[in-house]
Amino acid sequence: MIPLEHVILLSAVLFGIGTVGVLIRRNLIAIFMSIELMLNAGNLAFVGFARQYAGDGAHAVVLFIVVLAAVEAAVGFAIVVAMFRNRGTVNADEVNLMKG
Amino acid sequence: MPDALHPDNLPATAFYLLAVVAIVASILVVTRRNPVAQAMNLILTLLSLAGIFALLQAHFVAAIQILVYAGAILVVFIFVIMLLNLSDEEIGPPRPSIAKGLAVLLVAAMIWGAAVRCADDVLAIPAATLDPGSYGTLASVGLLIYRDYLLAFELTSLFILIGIVGAVLLASRKVSGGGDK
Amino acid sequence: MADSLHWIPLLPLLGALFCATVGRLLPKICSGVVAVLAVGFAAAVAFGSAWHVHEHGAIVSRMGDWIAVGPLKIGIDLAMDPLSAVMCAVVTGVGFLIHVYSLGYMAHDAGYRRYFAFLNLFTFNMLVLVLAKNLPLLFVGWEGVGLCSYLLIGFWFEDPAKASAGKKAFIVNRIGDAAFVMGMLLLFWTQVQATGVTGGSLDFSDLQEKRSLFETTSWGGWTVGTVAALLLFVGACGKSAQLPLYVWLPDAMAGPTPVSALIHAATMVTAGVYMIVRMNFLYTGAPAAMAVVAWVGASTALFAALIAITQTDIKKVLAYSTISQLGYMFLAVGVGAFSSGIFHLTTHAFFKGLLFLGAGSVIHAMSGEQDIRKMGGLYRMLPYTCCTFFVGAAAIAGFPLLSGFFSKDEILWAAWQSPRGGPALLVLGGLTAALTAFYMFRCAALAFLGASRASEEVRHHLHESPPSMVLPLLLLAVLSVVGGALGLPHALGATNFMGHFLEPVIVSPVEIPHPHTALAELGWMGAASAVALAGMGFALWLYPRKLALAESWAGSWRRLHALSSNKFYVDELYLLFVVLPLRAFSFVCWKIGDGLMIDGAGVHGIAGAVKGGGNATTSLQTGNVQHSAILLWAGGAVVLGAFLWLGGFA
Amino acid sequence: MLEFVDAHILTILILFPVVGAILVALVSSEDRDLLLKGTLGLTLAEFLISLHCVYRFDEGTAAVQFGERYRWIPEWGVTYCVGIDGISLWLVLLTTFLTPLVILSAWHAVEKRLKAYLLCFLLLESTMIGALVALDFVLFYLFWEAMLLPMFLLIGVWGGQRRIYAAVKFMLFTMVGSVLMLVAVLWLYFEHAKVHAPSTNLLDLYGMSIPFQAQCWLFGAFALAFAIKVPMFPLHTWLPDAHVEAPTGGSVILAAVLLKMGTYGFMRFAIPLFPEAAEYFAPALCALAVIGIVYGALVSFVQPDLKKMVAYSSVSHLGYVMLGLFAFGLCGAQGGLMQMLSHGLTTGALFLCVGMLYERRHTRLIEDYGGIATVMPHFAILFVIITLGSIGLPGLSGFVAEFLVLVGAFGMEDRRFAIIAGTGVILGAMYMLSMVQRVLYGPTANPKNQVLKDLSGREIAVLAPILVFILWMGIQPGTFLDRSAASIDHWVTERSDYRLEFRPVRTARGEADGEAAAGAEFCFTPLPLGENRVRVGEEGRQVALPPGPSPDGEGRRAGHDAH
DSSP states (O other): OOOHHHHHHHHHHHHHHHHHHHHHOOBHHHHHHHHHHHHHHHHHHHHHHHHHHTOTHHHHHHHHHHHHHHHHHHHHHHHHHHHHHHHSOOBGGGOOTTOO | OOGGGSGGGHHHHHHHHHHHHHHHHHHHHHHOSSHHHHHHHHHHHHHHHHHHHHHTTOHHHHHHIIIIIIIIIHHHHHHHHHHHTOOOSOSSOOOOOHHHHHHHHHHHHHHHHHHHHHHHHHHTSOOOOOOTTTSSSHHHHHHIIIIITHHHHHHHHHHHHHHHHHHHHHHOHHHHTTOOO | OGGGTTHHHHHHHHHHHHHHTGGGTSOHHHHHHHHHHHHHHHHHHHHHHHHHHHHHOOEEEEEEEEEEETTEEEEEEEEEOHHHHHHHHHHHHHHHHHHHHHHHHTTTOTTHHHHHHHHHHHHHHHHHHHHBSBHHHHHHHHHHHHHHHHHHHTSSTTSHHHHHHHHHHHHHHHHHHHHHHHHHHHHHHHHHHHHOGGGOOOBHHHHHHTHHHHHHOEETTEEHHHHHHHHHHHHHHHHHTOGGGOTHHHHGGGSOHHHHHIIIIISGGGHHHHHHHHTHHHHHTOHHHHHHHHHHHHHHHHHHHHHHTTOOBHHHHHHHHHHHHHHHHHHHHHTTOHHHHHHHHHHHHHHHHHHHHHHHHHHHHTTTOOBGGGOOOTTTTOHHHHHHHHHHHHHHHTOTTSHHHHHHHHHHHHHHHSTTOOHHHHHHHHHHHHHHHHHHHHHHHHHHSSSOOSOHHHHHHOOOOOHHHHHHHHHHHHHHHHGGGGGOOGGGTOOOHHHHHTGGGOSSOOOOOOOSSHHHHHHHHHHHHHHHHHHHHHHHHHTTTOHHHHHHHHHHTHHHHHHHHTGGGHHHHHIIIIIHHHHHHHHHIIIIIIIIIIIIIIIIHHHHHHHHHHHHHHTTOOSOHHHHHHHHHHHHHHHHHHHHHHTTTO | OHHHHHHTHHHHHHHHHHHHHHHHHHSOTTOHHHHHHHHHHHHHHHHHHHHHHHHHOOTTOOSEEEEEEEEEEGGGTEEEEEEEOHHHHHHHHHHHHHHHHHHHHTTTTOOTTHHHHHHHHHHHHHHHHHHHHBOBHHHHHHHHHHTHHHHHHHHHHHOOTTHHHHHHHHHHHHHHHHHHHHHHHHHHHHHHHHHSSOOOBHHHHTTOOOOHHHHHHHHHHHHHHHHHHTTOGGGOTHHHHHHHHSOHHHHHHIIIIIHHHHHHHIIIIIHHHSHHHHHHHHHHHHHHHHHHHHHHHHHHHTOSBHHHHHHHHHHHHHHHHHHHHTTTSHHHHHHHHHHHHHHHHHHHHHHHHHHHHHHHHOOOBGGGOOOHHHHOHHHHHHHHHHHHHHHTOTTSHHHHHHHHHHHHHHHSSOTHHHHHHHHHHHHHHHHHHHHHHHHTSSOOOSHHHHTOOOOOHHHHHHHHHHHHHHHHHHHOTHHHHHHHHHHHHHHHHTOTTOOOOEEEOOOSSSOGGGHHHHHOOOOSSOOOTTSOOEEEOTTSOEEEOOSSSOOOTHHHHHHHHOO
16 A cells, blocks of 8 residues: 555655756756646646545546647647747757846 | 565565665666756656555556556657767766755755654554455555546646647747747 | 094105095196195194193094904004104104105105105104004004115115115015014013903003003013013114114115105104104113113114215215114113103104205205215205205204203213113213214215315216205204204293103103203313313314324224224125025025925826836836746746635635 | 806806816917917906805805715715815916916917816916815825826926926826825725714814824825925925926926915814824924024025025925914914915016016026116016015015014014014025115116017016905905905814804705705716615714605704704
8 A cells, every 4th residue: 555645755755856957957848848847747647546535526627738748739839939040049048138 | 584575574675765765767868967867767766656656546546557657758858869869968076055955955854854753643543454356456545546537637638738739839940030149 | 633643644645645546647746746735734733732742632533443353453543642742743844844855855856756855755654643543553653664765765766876775675674574573463462362362462451451461471581571672672673774784774875865854854754753752651661672772772872873984975974873862862762761761753854854955955056976085075055955954964963052961961971870771871972972073074075075086077067956955954053053942941041842742742751850050060161061062162173174184094904994884794694694694595495495496306206206116117018929828927926826726625 | 047156156166267278278279369268257257156156155154165065986985075164265266367367378378289288287286276175085086186186297298308307206206295194094984984974075084182102104105195285394496497497487386386286284184183293293394384484585695596585485485384384373374374375476477577588588597687677667667566565575474474473473482583584584585685676676788688688568467366366365365365264263163163164055945955856966976765764974974864854843953053
């Protein structure tokens, strides 16, 4: 029987690693991958709790999250492609039009 | 024979195994400089998670995970990496500035603090017994989607439509002329 | 005549209004004549009322009230008692003569109408001052005459020096007036505090009744009476050009000469003396104040006489002589001889008016030349002016049996004998008498006798003044001679008319012992005339012939002579210690007070701080996506932490 | 019709200029003549209406007259309440008297956007009168802030070079003050609502007893708001800038009326509402006033710019008003009121004269002038008389006011204030006469001065009425003093427990002393018939009236004579 707190712990760790990825990496693709990681950590937590309290509603939510991840990846890559074509780089630091 | 392999606590050991794999793979995703290596490691993470889902009786979700997530989304990742034919990211090591490091530690501590704080009173609720037949199967989740969460389900279709239009619009060559430099 | 009192001031006012408005349209001569007639009729009414007062006593005419607020009730009430009768007679009489004189003097001046309008306005204000029944109305006349002297001194305002002389006169008067107001308020509030809200009144009669109140209540160590008397005396100093505040009178000679004659010799400057005699009950109750008055008067007399002996401008000599004679009047009033003060005031109006008008006709003849060193030998071309001038000089010097002799003699006697006086005051007075005789005859001799030192074309234009100018001279000369009759001392068998006439006005007179025997009186008169004759003789001996000797004496005591001719540098001292520091301080107030402190630090300081704060926060907005992400996370973490720390989910 | 005007005279006074403004707005901006004549006609009509007010004013009582009280926002107890008494009567007159003269003076002065210029003045007039007659805090605050807008535009649009800076500075200074006042008003409102029915009506708030500690804070807030407006010594730096940059008409109204809002505020709000605190702060404020007198006079002594000099002289003159008010004596208060009027007239006239000079020479620096008297004799005469009025020559308005203030100030136990204020009289003569000498007398050296033409008929028509009033106030101040005597006496004697009896206007319809108006609860939100009508009595007690026709007998009498 898998103890719930370990599942949650795993989810937290994965989420942390995903965040680190987002904050450290300079490459947009890497950032997207880290975001995927964070989303998966979320899914894991959902499923973990669902397993503990037999609430299968969570599975539907996980499904929706997967859809979200898909759409986000699509739009994200569109932006990356557009940016690559304009700026010739996918490096997050060069893109700072929003400077205050 | 070590009790780990003992038939009734086999799933636990499988879970821990998969967990370790997931963690190592995700670390590699974050640290590898080669985008393809990153993608491969991500796929490995996803697959291990799918395994865990299965262990947690969420069979339908595990299937979806493998089919949609690992299969479709990661393929798009690989596809884009190949399209942009990215060279190794940068020569220097990923330069984690102290501020970012601190931020990460702070975040991790926060999450761990949250987990611990709510763990004891949440876990106090006893684990419910599951009826393996009807829980987590395609039928039960299907019922859920098409009965309880029908609206949300339909909305996701709309969501996907917007995503597609956005992607096409942003990436199409005609619009790129708008770029200033 | 009893109820026509208000006509006395109203006639000149109507004359002034006529000249200012309708007169502009009519030919010049009309406004001149109307002005003269206005003052003439006023004089007639004044003499009539004076006679009525002599017969039946004081007249009062109330014309409604001016300010009525709570305890303060000031009515526009005029009253003529013997004192104001004398003053009215002097003001309107001498004023009328000077108006006639001005017809000729200002004949070809551009501002003819404006001149007569101002002169009539001045007469109106002076009459209001003299006839006022309460202190505030007196103050209205007081400031009114100050205004008219400002307008008339700066009459030829194109010349900046003359305009600033007018301004100087008004400001110095204003300093005196501020003290005057303070004195008035003190008197008013002492009454209110003593008798409750309804008790405050500034009528002379009420003040007279409450004089014991002033002598008892004390404020800041002295009795209220003393403080009020001193404050009013500072006002009188401002108006009558006594020691601290006399600087404006010599510069006031910038105005036309008839103005100097009327305002700065006969009428306005005597307002201070009149006010003190009017408030005699206050002064007799405050011996300290009277001593101050006496000593200031005596020292001013001597001080002005010392300056007058070295002056070269004929009008400046007469100006300093006026200050000196006023010092005499204050000396007389200071020692308690109120009636002899007024008597000297009257005679002074006659001979000083005469001298000024004489000087005016000399300047008129010399086409504007005022420096006596460039005159001389005018007796041939201006016989009448010369004679009248000498009569005036003799009168002021104290030539026996002339008016000046009697009035000055009375004052010196009082200064010596009065309980409030003393031998020191007599010495000061006597010295001044000698100096007066000397500088008057020095001026007369230099101007009229000896060889003419004028330039050729000036000498060519020399001519006697027209009759309209000479007639007043003659009249005033007669008055200067006969004037003494008003106050003949007992020794000569006459009753002192002026003394008896003013008897009811003086409330608690100071007992001045008359000379016991006729012999003592004659002896005293002999001594006084000896002093006068000595001064005259010395001057006549020295000046027309021995000019070089005088120059050599002046050379030997160079510093003393320079000191005196430059008016002891008083004007420069005032400039150094009052005007410049004031200007500097106000500049500091403006530039540093407003500029740096309030505006700089206060207003712009705060604005700058706000802008600085704004700049600081913009540096957080780097374009970098990841920085924003970190901020996002940090915020989230803090909020979550706070939430958990404060209570968590339970 | 006349009866209607009688019943609502104050509302008419407020709204007439607004209606006029709408009419003027309809006129096309090219038609300068019609614009100017129309506005002049409107402002003169306004003046006539206000004269009617003076004529009908009852001197005998200190009550608020021509009163109108309607319920505006019943839930919060906000009423539209206007009324006039001895204190505000003459200030309203001053406003309506000066505005037509200002319009007359702007005949050739304003070229660009004349219509907007005239609209600003009409709105300014209506808001100023509104502020003067408002007896409800919300209404007063509304007009108090609305007053700033037209003046801000006047300075900002038609001003000199640094007009934006000056306009913003003027706006911010006043805003800061009035915000604090708003806080104090709210505190008062809620404190009052605890005990009585919620009401922002001044007449109800007068009766409150506030602990001393709270009174000090509240008085501090009110005093700051009004001290900025007066302006008192440390808070005055906005005035010279506003005056220098404002157009002639703007600075006349700014000097003549807007500054009086500060002193009027002290008289109407700050002192009666918080008597103990007023007494506690009186020495401090008197000291500031006296410093203001001397400081204003000294600084204007060295000003190179004519308008800035007159502005600083206003600081000095208004120091007298504050000294008069805080002497808490009858003479002092009457003197303060007279000084408000006299300063309004003399400084207004001075600004008009400076405006006339500026119209000819387009410079405000004193050294550019010199010897104007020879070239412009009429101007010189009028200018000298006005200057003498301003420095307080007896026989002109300045003296009566300053004398009364000095009498009042001398009555205080600490007489040093009066003595220093007395020296202010000397300083006044100094800077004014030195200015007159540098501008009018001396040779007309500057060639440009030699060709100046003297005053036109119109310009004399602008200055003449003001001169008439300056002389009238100097010679016969009784006409002005008697009308405000009752109110000032009431203001002085009952300062510790100050209440104002509210007397609605007398309707000629034979109603005994205007009961109908008092009983009638005409209000903007129509009342459902038969609902229990509530009439808020003077003391803020809720007098419940039985439904149906207006009550007779007990209910009415109780309400009326229980003031």
